[in-house]
Amino acid sequence: MENINIAATARTPALSLDVASRVFTLEGESYPEDTKKFYEAPIAQVQEFLSQSHEGAVTCQFKLKYFNSSSAKVIMDLFTSMESAAEAGNSVMVEWHHIADDDNMQELGEEFSEELNAANFKLVPF
Amino acid sequence: MTTSQLLNGDSYLRFRKELDDRGIVFSYSGYLNEAILTGIGNALRTKMEMDHTDAKVQRSVFSSFVEQVQNVIRYSAEKIPPEELQAQEAADSGDAAATQATAEAEEQKALSYGLVTVGEYANGPRFVTCCNMVHAKDTEKLKAQLDSIRGLDRKELGAMMRQQLKDGPPEGSKGAGVGFIQMAREANGNWEYDIVKGATEGFDFFCFEAHF
Numbered sequence: 121m122e123n124i125n126i127a128a129t130a131r132t133p134a135l136s137l138d139v140a141s142r143v144f145t146l147e148g149e150s151y152p153e154d155t156k157k158f159y160e161a162p163i164a165q166v167q168e169f170l171s172q173s174h175e176g177a178v179t180c181q182f183k184l185k186y187f188n189s190s191s192a193k194v195i196m197d198l199f200t201s202m203e204s205a206a207e208a209g210n211s212v213m214v215e216w217h218h219i220a221d222d223d224n225m226q227e228l229g230e231e232f233s234e235e236l237n238a239a240n241f242k243l244v245p246f
Numbered sequence: 247m248t249t250s251q252l253l254n255g256d257s258y259l260r261f262r263k264e265l266d267d268r269g270i271v272f273s274y275s276g277y278l279n280e281a282i283l284t285g286i287g288n289a290l291r292t293k294m295e296m297d298h299t300d301a302k303v304q305r306s307v308f309s310s311f312v313e314q315v316q317n318v319i320r321y322s323a324e325k326i327p328p329e330e331l332q333a334q335e336a337a338d339s340g341d342a343a344a345t346q347a348t349a350e351a352e353e354q355k356a357l358s359y360g361l362v363t364v365g366e367y368a369n370g371p372r373f374v375t376c377c378n379m380v381h382a383k384d385t386e387k388l389k390a391q392l393d394s395i396r397g398l399d400r401k402e403l404g405a406m407m408r409q410q411l412k413d414g415p416p417e418g419s420k421g422a423g424v425g426f427i428q429m430a431r432e433a434n435g436n437w438e439y440d441i442v443k444g445a446t447e448g449f450d451f452f453c454f455e456a457h458f
Contacts, residue, residue: 151316155421189422221302
């Protein structure tokens with residue numbers, strides 16, 4: 121599988137998958153003009169990656185400053201896939217980075233983390 | 247001194263004063279698309295930064311602005327569908343290829359009529375308000391959707407959002423179906439709506455406002 125390395129734009133986040141180190145990162149702001157068009161292909165690949173069996177731990181980092189409600193659906197789908205990967209026996213760490221004083225973003229992370237049971241979850245203020 | 251026959255400066259000054267009296271700092275009325283969302287959104291953020299608006303308020307106002315404008319773009323009943331725009335462009339350019347754009351590009355070309363205002367009530371909260379025409383046949387469903395989230399607290403709205411995201415978008419939704427829930431959550435329940443009869447039969451005028 122190839123790495124993903126999509127640079128951020130004003131309305132779309134940086135999206136990367138490093139296959140060798142098993143790190144997925146979504147960073148920046150997410151309110152794409154066309155959510156499906158932006159996310160469909162890379163998220164399908166990330167989900168494919170998560171569905172595989174991995175020797176070492178998989179890390180999923182969310183470092184979002186803002187996301188709109190259409191993007192929330194994509195995040196929920198990713199959380200579901202990450203939990204499935206952990207249930208299948210992988211070691212999965214989900215990191216939810218948020219601006220230190222952004223209670224709203226912190227609460228959203230906590231809300232999404234309710235979906236996780238087998239996967240580990242960590243809030244990381246920055 | 248008046249040099250104009252049609253243009254009446256005083257009428258525009260009165261228009262401007264009415265906006266000022268209502269505390270409106272940003273206003274747009276007309277056809278909206280994603281490019282206009284980007285443009286006004288950037289200006290709104292710059293203005294709030296210049297005013298040293300509290301960072302949390304800045305984030306909430308911007309978030310509500312994006313959700314509401316995207317609602318207008320998606321659901322306004324006054325919409326110029328992409329086919330009409332393309333037919334117009336093709337006619338203008340005489341180029342038949344212009345009608346063969348991709349589906350994604352077509353969606354980006356739609357124009358939806360709506361009103362957007364952002365401002366601050368005298369000694370009161372900031373507001374983000376959007377209004378657009380809806381088909382009267384959809385009004386009851388819209389009311390039911392909004393009434394179902396009225397009075398819910400932040401925690402309840404968060405749980406509802408998560409459930410809705412898991413269940414998938416409701417019928418007729420063009421997004422994730424959680425825009426109103428997310429806005430109600432960020433406004434801590436300080437939001438309201440009003441729906442009045444439109445001037446044209448079969449249309450109602452829907453207004454939504456979030457306070458911060």
